[in-house]
Amino acid sequence: MSITDFLTDLLNPDLAFLPKALAIAVMSSIVCGVVGCYVVLRGMAFIGDAVAHAVFPGIAVAFVLQGSLVLGGAVAGVATALLIAIFSQNRRVKEDSLIGVFLVATFALGIVIISQAPGYAGSLQQFLFGSITGIPDRDLYLVAGAGLLILGLVLALHKEFVAVCLDREMSRSMGLPVFWLDIALYVLVTLAVVISLQTIGNILVLALLITPAAAARLLTDRLGVMMLLAPVIGGASAVVGLYLSWSYDTPVGGTIVLVATAVFLTAWLLAPRHGLLVRRWRRPGGQEPTDDPQPEQRSNPARVGPSPTVG
Amino acid sequence: MRALEIEQLDVDLGGRPVLRDVRLHLDRGELVGLLGPNGAGKTTLLRAVLALIRIRGGRVLVEGKPARPGRSGIGYVPQRHEFNWDFPISVEHVVMSGRTGRMGMLRRPGVDDWRAVGDALDRVQLTGLRRRPVGELSGGQRQRVLVARALALGPSILLLDEPFTGLDMPTQELLGELFTSLAREGRAVLMTTHDLVAAVDSCTRLVLLNRRIIADGRPSDLQDAELWTETFGVSATSPLLKLVRAA
Numbered sequence: 247m248s249i250t251d252f253l254t255d256l257l258n259p260d261l262a263f264l265p266k267a268l269a270i271a272v273m274s275s276i277v278c279g280v281v282g283c284y285v286v287l288r289g290m291a292f293i294g295d296a297v298a299h300a301v302f303p304g305i306a307v308a309f310v311l312q313g314s315l316v317l318g319g320a321v322a323g324v325a326t327a328l329l330i331a332i333f334s335q336n337r338r339v340k341e342d343s344l345i346g347v348f349l350v351a352t353f354a355l356g357i358v359i360i361s362q363a364p365g366y367a368g369s370l371q372q373f374l375f376g377s378i379t380g381i382p383d384r385d386l387y388l389v390a391g392a393g394l395l396i397l398g399l400v401l402a403l404h405k406e407f408v409a410v411c412l413d414r415e416m417s418r419s420m421g422l423p424v425f426w427l428d429i430a431l432y433v434l435v436t437l438a439v440v441i442s443l444q445t446i447g448n449i450l451v452l453a454l455l456i457t458p459a460a461a462a463r464l465l466t467d468r469l470g471v472m473m474l475l476a477p478v479i480g481g482a483s484a485v486v487g488l489y490l491s492w493s494y495d496t497p498v499g500g501t502i503v504l505v506a507t508a509v510f511l512t513a514w515l516l517a518p519r520h521g522l523l524v525r526r527w528r529r530p531g532g533q534e535p536t537d538d539p540q541p542e543q544r545s546n547p548a549r550v551g552p553s554p555t556v557g
Numbered sequence: 558m559r560a561l562e563i564e565q566l567d568v569d570l571g572g573r574p575v576l577r578d579v580r581l582h583l584d585r586g587e588l589v590g591l592l593g594p595n596g597a598g599k600t601t602l603l604r605a606v607l608a609l610i611r612i613r614g615g616r617v618l619v620e621g622k623p624a625r626p627g628r629s630g631i632g633y634v635p636q637r638h639e640f641n642w643d644f645p646i647s648v649e650h651v652v653m654s655g656r657t658g659r660m661g662m663l664r665r666p667g668v669d670d671w672r673a674v675g676d677a678l679d680r681v682q683l684t685g686l687r688r689r690p691v692g693e694l695s696g697g698q699r700q701r702v703l704v705a706r707a708l709a710l711g712p713s714i715l716l717l718d719e720p721f722t723g724l725d726m727p728t729q730e731l732l733g734e735l736f737t738s739l740a741r742e743g744r745a746v747l748m749t750t751h752d753l754v755a756a757v758d759s760c761t762r763l764v765l766l767n768r769r770i771i772a773d774g775r776p777s778d779l780q781d782a783e784l785w786t787e788t789f790g791v792s793a794t795s796p797l798l799k800l801v802r803a804a
Binding site: 287288402403405406408409411412413414415416417418419420421422463466467468469472 | 625627643645654663692
């Protein structure tokens with residue numbers, strides 16, 4: 247299918263679900279791209295995974311009760327994020343084990359709940375792998391509103407998130423509320439996940455959070471640039487992914503994720519400073535270019551000779 | 558008024574006594590080395606001064622007032638491995654992050670903040686590298702970034718946790734000179750270290766700590782071998798004692 251055909255379909259009133267799906271996919275990819283930068287830089291991908299799974303029972307309950315899936319998922323996800331944050335204050339059980347416990351437990355709960363609803367197999371598939379049909383108009387506004395709220399909070403708390411990311415101990419000594427900032431970040435991750443569920447699906451949503459941000463990290467050493475690049479990569483992957491999915495009749499969530507992954511792999515190979523090929527080409531030995539620069543200084547002839555500091 | 562007064566400090570961690578009856582005073586202009594073996598409670602003492610842990614008894618006064626996170630004029634330089642060096646951020650923004658608590662929520666850095674950052678970078682001679690990503694710095698440069706971040710608050714007290722660990726001799730020497738001059742400019746500097754030679758060389762006073770203060774005095778006053786064997790739990794023939802005598 248050509249791009250023109252795709253545009254025609256987008257404008258076709260009989261296919262009104264298509265532009266709606268595109269709007270939601272792009273909005274959620276942008277939000278996930280921004281929030282994903284913190285997730286990638288703090289190495290909390292596993293928490294993102296846990297929250298994504300935790301959202302499931304909430305959706306199941308909402309589905310059984312015929313309520314808003316986005317709202318149901320958000321409540322369950324935030325509750326789990328809070329549980330992880332609170333339980334992780336106890337150092338006896340490490341955070342990753344805890345997440346492992348909650349991750350599977352909540353998903354199991356979701357499966358049990360949704361099995362109570364008649365005709366659940368079809369809707370189960372929709373939750374797990376995403377779908378572009380059947381998105382209510384209400385969700386469109388909900389996603390837009392939640393997206394703006396998330397981006398607003400990121401803007402407001404960015405300085406504090408960075409400080410905590412850099413150095414927790416120092417942040418505590420500066421009097422920053424580190425625990426509450428962690429919770430705020432978990433909640434933001436949860437909301438980003440929830441608004442992406444509709445099109446991407448529960449299983450693949452983690453990719454939307456991690457892959458664009460990880461690709462952006464490969465392309466730059468500047469946080470500001472990274473936080474612009476990641477949503478651009480995510481949004482573009484959503485557009486291209488939806489186009490390919492519509493053209494070749496492939497599942498939309500999977501296609502978007504594969505497009506984002508292709509971007510990541512390209513960045514991994516070709517990134518200007520950290521790319522594999524560029525590094526190979528620049529240094530035949532394949533060494534890290536960022537090794538300690540001091541040995542060069544010390545090999546300066548002026549400093550050779552018996553050092554006054556020894557002995 | 559003393560910059561730092563620690564009186565009869567008792568600290569427990571996980572129900573076990575870590576520090577007992579610690580008394581320590583610091584004046585501006587002093588560079589004090591806190592020496593002790595692993596597990597002696599050096600870092601715990603720093604964390605108590607920063608009011609990051611609950612103390613069981615005694616008190617810590619910073620400029621005459623009880624220590625509180627974010628309120629005291631303390632610059633803290635944690636061990637280098639506490640910092641996330643993979644983060645994509647430039648030197649100047651790391652130094653600016655030291656002012657996050659002072660700026661307050663929802664505020665962006667203003668002219669004063671950038672001036673403080675510029676001064677701190679000048680002070681540690683990193684101005685030329687201010688836009689460099691921190692991941693590309695050497696160990697000594699990283700240590701100076703952390704010192705600059707602490708200086709960005711204009712503190713009267715500096716707490717340095719193991720600043721020399723993992724650095725070679727020339728780098729240690731340069732840092733030692735920096736700490737000495739930071740103290741001479743009117744700050745009270747307290748640093749924990751394993752590095753006896755660097756400590757004896759640069760500190761105006763040494764404090765030997767092993768759960769309690771075992772000795773506190775000028776390096777030349779601490780010749781008694783027993784103090785060192787008691788602090789470090791080493792035998793009388795330990796090479797450590799030869800080092801002490803030589804220094």
